[in-house]
Amino acid sequence: MATLADVARHAGVSTATASRIINGSPKPVADALRARVLAAVAELKYVPNAHAQMLARSHRSAVGVIVHDVSDPYFAEITRGLQRVAEADGRLAIICNSYRQPDRELEYIDLLHAHQVAAIVIAGSGYLDADTAARLDDRLRAFEATGGRIAVIGRHEHTGDAVMPDNEEGGFLAAAHLFELGHTEIAVIAGPMALTTTYDRLAGLRRAVRKYRRKLPKERIVHSDFTRDGGVAATERVLAEFPEVTAILALNDSMAVGALAALRGSDRRVAVIGFDDMPIARDVTPSLTSVRLPLTELGERAMRLALSEAGDAPRVEHIAAELVQRESTWAL
Amino acid sequence: MATLADVARHAGVSTATASRIINGSPKPVADALRARVLAAVAELKYVPNAHAQMLARSHRSAVGVIVHDVSDPYFAEITRGLQRVAEADGRLAIICNSYRQPDRELEYIDLLHAHQVAAIVIAGSGYLDADTAARLDDRLRAFEATGGRIAVIGRHEHTGDAVMPDNEEGGFLAAAHLFELGHTEIAVIAGPMALTTTYDRLAGLRRAVRKYRRKLPKERIVHSDFTRDGGVAATERVLAEFPEVTAILALNDSMAVGALAALRGSDRRVAVIGFDDMPIARDVTPSLTSVRLPLTELGERAMRLALSEAGDAPRVEHIAAELVQRESTWAL
DNA sequence: TCACCTGAGGTAAGCGCTTTCCTAGACCGT
DNA sequence: ACGGTCTAGGAAAGCGCTTACCTCAGGTGA
Missing domain, CATH: 1.10.260.40 (lambda repressor-like DNA-binding domains)
Incomplete structure (x- = not known):
């Protein structure tokens, strides 16, 4: 050497x-x-x-990124945005998969801290009990105390710079769309309640239920995980238990794709709406109506936030959701 | 601090x-x-x-990974395998996207070298003219000279440890499958000729053509890029120019999905076979017959190779391909 | 001619840690 | 009581770089 x-x-x-x-x-x-x-x-x-x-x-240049899983299309797209900005700024982005496990997240924060990164961006954390949340916050503060910058994507507990996808509004749009089409008996297949994504999208959905004066019995919200197979399982339960349901609202596209798959094996005709508008949405049959979130932009904004000077007050940016209508939803 | x-x-x-x-x-x-x-x-x-x-x-611990693009499902899966092994070994994997640009690749090799990584794994490089290949090899040798380990995935020019997906065999399997089903007039939609993936898969396909004593006129191999939209474009050309074609062999699943999309907008009934068996393959309509490559395993093997002691002779491992039949191909 | 700049290049003090080597006290046996 | 052996802990030498500071020419003006 x-x-x-x-x-x-x-x-x-x-x-x-x-x-x-x-x-x-x-x-x-x-x-x-x-x-x-x-x-x-x-x-x-x-x-x-x-x-x-x-x-x-002794000047920091690299930046750290902690996401649930880069292979997951949702995070892949966010990560693309993050990387793009980091690279444009001449910085190496060290990206880490937390797989939604708080201990891993904790571990990676320390690792990145140890590697003297200039900033850390976190997206897609898992469930945090009060205790873990406190420990995590502690590590984050320690990092900030040394001059490190932090930006999070869509996490409420965090008080600091953040960019928030407007999941609540998205949930509203999705449900409103179904109601406008005349569907009154809908079911929801959702991810783990612990994820803020689930929580917020459900909140928007409930707002739509109220606004349109509909009913959504609690048992019609079936929780599973945010995967294709989770969607299959949840949909099978819905089909078995609720013969009156004419539309399924999936809280992400992976689950929606699973719903479509489950539906293919049944004789029911049920509308499906997804969330995130992943690239596959166009290519499944029927093509999937979905709520689009500009994920790459989300990532770009987050990284820009992380690389900008720390402000006095925490900055929070919102990213709007938008409905993309395709063939999987129709007027009843 | x-x-x-x-x-x-x-x-x-x-x-x-x-x-x-x-x-x-x-x-x-x-x-x-x-x-x-x-x-x-x-x-x-x-x-x-x-x-x-x-x-x-002064002992190296991190490992570097250079892939075309982690967001690409193909590389996402490989990367997952790479990461899994690296992590099991207690090592941080620094992953870099080359976007198939040799200069980026070069740049990242130096960056990783500078960061004293213990090993570098490279997958999915782009086209290399002799000059660039030489420069790249030069950097790689320099890295190895300092005790760094290198493993590449599927690149022929490299003489060193490598794991090779059996693309040739896969190409053979795909074409043989179509011939067995009675399709004689087939077209191929391929990625850039410069990629070894393209090259090898085509080679296997040609072997099948010879073995089954069929013909495959050169103009029926349409080159585009390895994306969904590239598949759409290529398929449209095929449909327009070759009315006799009854089956399309796509050299990866993304292109195959594009082919299905293009077919949906036409009145032709054409069989489609893809390559890689990505998760979407199950969920498009018709579900996609494809040649499966165990990509995660590919990544795992490559990382294990990279983390093992350097041998005297270069080690090359082969990964077998396997046909997964679904609904997009049928007997003529 | 001499004191004084100016600027090219070198010297060496860190950056924050690990680790070898050393010290000094505790403990042992006789 | 004394030399000898452990052993816990410290001093200090790097690891490979950057950079503030210093040196020593050669060039300037009076």
Whole structure:
């Protein structure tokens, strides 16, 4: 492993000069030396040790990202936005999957803290009991206390910079759409109640129920997990238990796709509306009506927030939801 | 930012002792001291500086991953496998998107090298002209020369440890399947010729053509990119130009989904077979026959290779492909 | 001619940690 | 009581860099 000292020796200069030449410092250097140093770099295949650099200049550059799971399309799209902005800012984004496990999240926060990242963006945490939430907040504060910046995506407990997808409004839009089409007997297949996503979307939905003066019996909200197979299972329960239901509102597209799959194996004709408008929505049959959230933009905004100077007051940005109508919903 | 020295001072011990206690070194330490140091850590919210640690212990722990794009389902699944193994080994995986741009790849290799990663895994590089390939190889060698390990996924030019999905065999299986079903007039919608994936799958397909004594005129291989919309475009060309075609072989599932979409807007009944068996394959209509590649396993194997000791000779592992039949192909 | 700049380049002090080597006290046997 | 052996803990030397500060030419003006 060639070091700066090797390069300097090889070129017959001091490490100071070598460092200045390699990093393009403003200090003027004779062209002859510059050439010699650059030649030495090439010959020794010198690559500076990033850790030593970080330590010496003690300025933070990388940023950390903690998401539920990058492979999940929802987070993949958010992550894309995050990365794009980080990269445009010349920063390495270290991305970590928490799989919604608070301990992992905790662990990663410390890891990123230890790696001296300039900022941490968190999206899609799991359920937090008061105790865990407190510990997490504690770690986050500790990180902030050292000058680190934090931005979260869609988490209420956090008091700090955040960008919030308007899940409540989205829930309202979805339910309103079904009511407008004349569906009165609807069922909801939802993710775990502990996720704020679930909570908020349900809240909007209930607002629509009230506004349209409909009923939504509690047992018609079936909880499962936010996956395709979770959607299949939940839909099977709905079909078995509620023969009167004519529309299913799925709280995300994965579940909606599962609903469509379950429906395919039954003789019932039930409308389905999803949430998130993932790319697949166009390609299932029938194509899926969904509530679109501009996830890439969500990520971009969050990263920009994280990279901006800390303000006096916490900044919260909202991202609007929008209905995309396709073939899986129709007028009754 | 609390440092180890702060903790030591606060606890009234030397940094040596503090370090030993915090890292659980085997050296015995009095319980009283241990307690004091741990208390100081908690009180000062001390988080060790990972860069300083790396520098001091000069042993590499993190691993680097360079893929085309984590958001792409194909690479998402590979990445999942990579991460799983890295994490099981207690290592942070730094993952980077190259977007198939060789310069980015080059840049990331140096970045990871600079960050002293123990190993680099590369999957899904783009087209490499001889010159770029040489430069890339040069950087890779430089990294290896410092003790770094490298594993690549499915790249022929690389001589070193590799895991190769059996794309050739997969191409053969796909075409053979269509021929067995009685389809003689087939068309292929393919990704960029520069990608080895394309190249290998086509090679297998040609082998099937020879074995079954069929014909596949060159113009019936339509190149586009490996995306859904690329599939739509390619399929539209096929439909317009080749009225005799009864089956389309798509070189990945994204394109196959696009083909299905294009077909939906036409009155032709054409069989479609995809490649990769992504999760969506089950949920499109008709459900998609595809050639399955165990991508997660692919990733796991690659990471294991990268984390194992370097051998004398390059090791190459092969991953078998398997046909998954669904509704999008039928006997003619 | 001399004191004084100016600027190219070097010296060395850290950055925050780990770890080798050393010290000094405790304990042992005789 | 004394030399010898442990052992807990500390001193300090790096790890590979950056950068503030210093040096020593050569060039300037009076």
